[in-house]
Amino acid sequence: MSLRHAKLQPTGVFPSVCSLDCPDQCGLLVHKQDGKIVKIEGDPSHPVTQGSICNKVRHMGERIYDPKRLQYPLKRTGKKGENRFERISWEEALHTITEAWKKLIAEEGAGAESIVPYSFYGNMGRIGTEGMDRRFFHRLGASRLLYSICQAAGTEGYNYTMGSSVGTDPEETVHAKLFIMWGINAVSTNMHQVVLAEKARKQGAQIVVIDVHKNQTGKWADWFIPIQPGTDAALALGMMHILFAEGLVDEAFMQEYTVGHEELREHVRSYDPYTVSAITGVPVDDMYRLARMYGQASPSLIRIGNGPQHHDNGGMCIRTIACLPALTGQWLHPGGGAIKGNGAALEHNAAALQRPDLLAKGTRRLNMNLLGKLLLEEQEPPIRSLYVYNSNPAVVAPEANKVRQGLQRDDLFTVVHDLFLTETALYADIVLPATSAFENTDFYRSYWHHYIQLQQPVIEPYGESKSNVEVFRLLARAMGFEDEALQETEADLIRQALDHPRNPAIEDITYESLLEQPFMKAKVKPLFPGKLRTPSGKIELYSKAMERKGFPPLPTYTPLCEDEALPFLFIPAPNHNFLNSTFSNNEKHTRMEKEPKLHMHTADASRLGIVSGDPVRVFNTRGECELTASIGEDVLPGVVVSQGLWADAPGGKRTVNALTPDRVADMGGGATFFSGRVQVAKLG
Ligand SMILES: Nc1nc2c(c(=O)[nH]1)N[C@H]1C(S)=C(S)[C@@H](COP(=O)(O)OP(=O)(O)OC[C@H]3O[C@@H](n4cnc5c(=O)[nH]c(N)nc54)[C@H](O)[C@@H]3O)O[C@H]1N2
Ligand SMILES: Nc1nc2c(c(=O)[nH]1)N[C@H]1C(S)=C(S)[C@@H](COP(=O)(O)OP(=O)(O)OC[C@H]3O[C@@H](n4cnc5c(=O)[nH]c(N)nc54)[C@H](O)[C@@H]3O)O[C@H]1N2
Numbered sequence: 001m002s003l004r005h006a007k008l009q010p011t012g013v014f015p016s017v018c019s020l021d022c023p024d025q026c027g028l029l030v031h032k033q034d035g036k037i038v039k040i041e042g043d044p045s046h047p048v049t050q051g052s053i054c055n056k057v058r059h060m061g062e063r064i065y066d067p068k069r070l071q072y073p074l075k076r077t078g079k080k081g082e083n084r085f086e087r088i089s090w091e092e093a094l095h096t097i098t099e100a101w102k103k104l105i106a107e108e109g110a111g112a113e114s115i116v117p118y119s120f121y122g123n124m125g126r127i128g129t130e131g132m133d134r135r136f137f138h139r140l141g142a143s144r145l146l147y148s149i150c151q152a153a154g155t156e157g158y159n160y161t162m163g164s165s166v167g168t169d170p171e172e173t174v175h176a177k178l179f180i181m182w183g184i185n186a187v188s189t190n191m192h193q194v195v196l197a198e199k200a201r202k203q204g205a206q207i208v209v210i211d212v213h214k215n216q217t218g219k220w221a222d223w224f225i226p227i228q229p230g231t232d233a234a235l236a237l238g239m240m241h242i243l244f245a246e247g248l249v250d251e252a253f254m255q256e257y258t259v260g261h262e263e264l265r266e267h268v269r270s271y272d273p274y275t276v277s278a279i280t281g282v283p284v285d286d287m288y289r290l291a292r293m294y295g296q297a298s299p300s301l302i303r304i305g306n307g308p309q310h311h312d313n314g315g316m317c318i319r320t321i322a323c324l325p326a327l328t329g330q331w332l333h334p335g336g337g338a339i340k341g342n343g344a345a346l347e348h349n350a351a352a353l354q355r356p357d358l359l360a361k362g363t364r365r366l367n368m369n370l371l372g373k374l375l376l377e378e379q380e381p382p383i384r385s386l387y388v389y390n391s392n393p394a395v396v397a398p399e400a401n402k403v404r405q406g407l408q409r410d411d412l413f414t415v416v417h418d419l420f421l422t423e424t425a426l427y428a429d430i431v432l433p434a435t436s437a438f439e440n441t442d443f444y445r446s447y448w449h450h451y452i453q454l455q456q457p458v459i460e461p462y463g464e465s466k467s468n469v470e471v472f473r474l475l476a477r478a479m480g481f482e483d484e485a486l487q488e489t490e491a492d493l494i495r496q497a498l499d500h501p502r503n504p505a506i507e508d509i510t511y512e513s514l515l516e517q518p519f520m521k522a523k524v525k526p527l528f529p530g531k532l533r534t535p536s537g538k539i540e541l542y543s544k545a546m547e548r549k550g551f552p553p554l555p556t557y558t559p560l561c562e563d564e565a566l567p568f569l570f571i572p573a574p575n576h577n578f579l580n581s582t583f584s585n586n587e588k589h590t591r592m593e594k595e596p597k598l599h600m601h602t603a604d605a606s607r608l609g610i611v612s613g614d615p616v617r618v619f620n621t622r623g624e625c626e627l628t629a630s631i632g633e634d635v636l637p638g639v640v641v642s643q644g645l646w647a648d649a650p651g652g653k654r655t656v657n658a659l660t661p662d663r664v665a666d667m668g669g670g671a672t673f674f675s676g677r678v679q680v681a682k683l684g
């Protein structure tokens, strides 16, 4: 089955890849009949995902042909947020946008930096998400964005320890004897890691889950360890204390492959089990049991999730957890070690793809987590235009009320390019219809497994919708930019991106080879023996780089920042049937989720007179939100958890991010979605 010309064939089964922001990046088979997608299933020949896919994508066809999908460009006719638009032509849309931008660029006190692109990974295709778009905005001279909303804090933290986003090959994890799923709701967010762990379990592996919420993943575990939010670094340090004290460390490995193990040994003396238990809420006996389990099982794998790093102290927390496998030498055992992400192993030629040479030196960079504040407070130069694609900030960004207030500004010229009239698009001056990934050419590289995959168009563009790459080519032309780089084809972009002599692991992977086989495995070498990308080339238990930046050089527990003096820490996590806010506008998916719930401990609920099923108001000074109480023992007292980024009309009350702080985390400018405090009251 060749990928070539799939879109020209009305009927057949075509290999494809899931475009969503999910580590699994499944191989798919798209069934087509009379030019339309009739079924989407997993590709059984994909070595990692092996034919199984999640419910979300099994029903993706409904999203592709959803009557609500945008077919034409729109122009706003009512007030911002009012949902009154009229159809316009692409010509008019492009003209309106580029005229507005040309005016801003020429205007004194504005200039090109007054234009701000805002995007994330609604589609993981590299040329559409961090390719032609970057080239265009570099050339335009627009402000740059700090892409910090997802894993920025944890990535910086992990890199201090390990040098880059590299870890265990997930395919090897079937050999592990112990899995610690640390702050990851893998049953929902990384289902194939669960499948692999299940295989290992049949060979005797134990599965431990450390989380603040006994969700599906906690229930699946052999041992669920509830922890106070934001205290995971203390638990990891307590484990190290016991590992050193009981001689459960691999001295030879530390000697050969780490720096700072002697300093660390001294340092963790103060993290005794009693002190750590008081911080984390994990009983002393459980700490001993966990540390001994970890010290004795081999291979053991820590799957590090996003939960612990969406906190004020998230960077340091991940930096700390990432030290554990070095103490026990697990990196030398196939299947052992840790996976936070594997993005760097599959690194492509980002400079060739994004062309930073088109960028003027000193162009400002704005942290996407501060969007609301940036739009509302004075900036130099001011923000006068926002171009949103691959993202839905009115729902996904912290301090949602500020974001929406900012989007209301009459002097802000907003363009949104999306498949749907999202909550954000309701505030746009111009809305552009986007193709789905099945209508595009792009390449995909997982941030978890080691495969690179190609997407060739399977169907024709829906209505007048266009891909990101195509829209940026058109915008470049309408701006009068003559650079060849802004007109190159998808195939050109992919060829340039995959030509990366610095990463020999992908040397055999080219656009041409991917046309013949939809996925190819990068030849990633084991990390050890070998040199890491840390300054010393070794695992840095002691980091001089951190010291220079003003961080403690050794892994350290720092408490969460003071938030409002309210009784509950609020953890608004993702859910099973949406992908961030994607699918929240689809009835099948919302029906499967039933309703947006607030999980609360029985003791807290009875004090507040709340029972399961009660509508509750969750609030703080940032905003409020209305959810349905679900009472039990799945969260600790003092913690409340919601799941899912639910859609909302303006004035609606289901936006959990109305409550989340826009403080930035200790590292990477990261988001602190899970470090805000709230009060809860029964409604009505
Ligand atoms: N079904 C589904 N899959 C998804 C997504 C989705 O929305 N839905 N989103 C995708 C994206 S963009 C990402 S980044 C990943 C995220 O997926 P994960 O890495 O699983 O991250 P989260 O779901 O944000 O949080 C994981 C867990 O951390 C817990 N947690 C919160 N605070 C703490 C803490 O302080 N300590 C500990 N130990 N646990 C804590 C939460 O209760 C939650 O169970 O999933 C991707 N896959
Ligand atoms: N409270 C809370 N907030 C969170 C999180 C949390 O755990 N809790 N998680 C955070 C995390 S980890 C992340 S990654 C962010 C994710 O936030 P976003 O990246 O904004 O993710 P989505 O909500 O899925 O929105 C993606 C949008 O891109 C559109 N899209 C898809 N494909 C294309 C395309 O090819 N072109 C264009 N132009 N548009 C396209 C989709 O239709 C959708 O509207 O949310 C963050 N927000």
Ligand code: SF4
Pocket: 018, 019, 020, 022, 023, 024, 025, 026, 053, 054, 055, 056, 057, 191, 579
């Ligand atoms: S969302 Fe994740 S699990 Fe579902 S099909 Fe896509 S890659 Fe696979």
Ligand SMILES: [Mo]
Pocket: 021, 149, 150, 151
């Ligand atoms: Mo994310």
